[in-house]
Amino acid sequence: MARKTTKQRNEELVKIGKKLRHYGLKLRLEPSVQQKQAIHQNIGNARFTFNFYLSEKREVYQLTKQTLTYNEFKKAFNGLKDHPYFSWLAKSDKFALECAMEQVDDAFNRFFKGQNKFPKFKSKHHSEQSYSTKETNGNIKLDVENQTVQLPKIGKVKARVSKKYRKLYLENGVDGKIKSATVKYHSSGHYSISLKMEKIIDLEDNPDFSIVPESQVIGLDLGLHHFLIDSNGKKIENPKFLTKSLKKLSKLQRRLKNKKIGSHNYKKLQKKVSKLHLNIANQRKDFLHQTSRKIVNENQVIILEDLNIKGMIKNKRLSRSIADVGWGKFKTFVTYKAEWENKKVVIIDRFFPSTKECNGCKEKNVLLSLSDRTWVCPNCGKEHDRDINAAANIKEEGIRIVKLELPMHFLPQELRSVPVS
Ligand SMILES: [Zn+2]
Known part of the structure; x- marks a missing residue:
């Protein structure tokens, strides 16, 4: 089943006077040595998946003028994961690999709409390296009080949550639901996470801006x-x-x-x-x-x-x-x-x-x-x-x-x- 887009979900919500609001929450991470290894494994495997899907898509197109679809590739890719030679792929968060495939599709979509250049391979030499993963059945959790983020295949990672946010949390609880996360490593040695949060809010009537005073x-x-x-x-x-x-x-x-x-x-x-x-x-x-x-x-x-x-x-x-x-x-x-x-x-x-x-x-x-x-x-x-x-x-x-x-x-x-x- 195809995922519903934000637009489709908003069209449904509008009928009951609500809409979606997304916002980001960025936190510094302080992973342990082991967790660092796991993060880099995920980054590497996601990059491998991205580049692999991209090159297959290009080749299929050059040879047959057909588009290799996400589902076709995923099926073949999952078979590959069972092969002992590629056993390291199973070590990573499987949602990170799915996200990498989705990123290839997104990049192609933007290319065909004329918004982007042709998708490029990911290099491991960039100063910033990252992988993204999706929230599924509570696999990503933010614990504001104890200042940790739980991530699939990595566990609870120490995070720095600002005082302001902790106070807000104590008063109102976590504002919204986690949808996805991007873990980043910067070559200066910093780790961070961006959580994409979603909440459903009331659709306010849009004010009439044409009568706003000029001041x-x-x-x-x-x-x-x-x-x-x-x-x-x-x-x-x-x-x-x-x-x-x-x-x-x-x-x-x-x-x-x-x-x-x-x-x-x-x-x-x-x-x-x-x-x-x-x-x-x-x-x-x-x-x-x-x-x-x-x-x-x-x-x-x-x-x-x-x-x-x-x-x-x-x-x-x-x-x-x-x-x-x-x-x-x-x-x-x-x-x-x-x-x-x-x-x-x-x-x-x-x-x-x-x-x-x-x-x-x-x-x-x-x-x-x-x-x-x-x-x-x-x-x-x-x-x-x-x-x-x-x-x-x-x-x-x-x-x-x-x-x-x-x-x-x-x-x-x-x-x-x-x-x-
Ligand atoms: Zn004049």
Whole structure:
């Protein structure tokens, strides 16, 4: 029997005035030596399964132009598991292997929809290695009080549950049901787990956003110099976490070059580089969480521009700064935080001329160049700060769209797929 998709289940729930809400819970894990071995066995076996299914699928397609299906492969694969030569496959969590096969199917589906490149083999040399597994008959359990997570074939692993969550738990119990888990190993030596939680919530009536007062609506212009400029004229500096650590990073990398590959010192230094990368990523994530939280708390409708981030990252000169600033993550955070609180995010078209239009008289200033930080409208004489004017235009365009009441599916795909509610 095919699994019901979230969409199908939501369609059923809507009839009784409910809907699904998914959210993630990420915890640091502190596995014992034995548990570490078991985790790496699962990671390795899941990778093997992924790569094996992928290569079989490719070969079958090349030879016959037919699609090898999940069920066909699984049947053959289970036969293989009984062979003594592949006995190590039976040592791992069988759901981890199923998840790996599902990931191949997902990757192909996304490829055929044009959302992804052709699926690639998984390498064991990435700094982050992981496997996913599914909850079935209570095989994954979170014990908040004792701070452990029980995992199939691994047992109870020590986990770090934040004080805040423990307090919430004491008051309300675990909020939702565990659906699946992804266990990650980072080459800096850290282990973590992401639990996908699901709960069924009441379907609230969607507020009418077209009548929200304008003081509750904000337009955001994202940039490199300033991280963001809002339509109220507020500017937030770009914290440039990567740029700030770049000196340290390149120093470490230079030292790494002089070490013999694979030597003890090489590995030690490699771990240091990994740790620094992780540190930069965490700092950035904290900043993005705090900034998005504040904006969602203070506003009902949030309007952003749909930036072509992928296209911009192809520009070599800019790519590092753009990756460092984290616009994509920021949009994702704002979008799901707003969804949770029944607020609205509007993404306006990237071709909307937010910069060149005068917010006063709507005349387009075709002479405006990239270096003009402030300008005076040749038509009405109004003085503009380039970015504040853009944010004000973004806000106005967003209000226009909200009044037209365009449905949510106008959101770009990468944003729609995040809040599953
Ligand atoms: Zn003007």
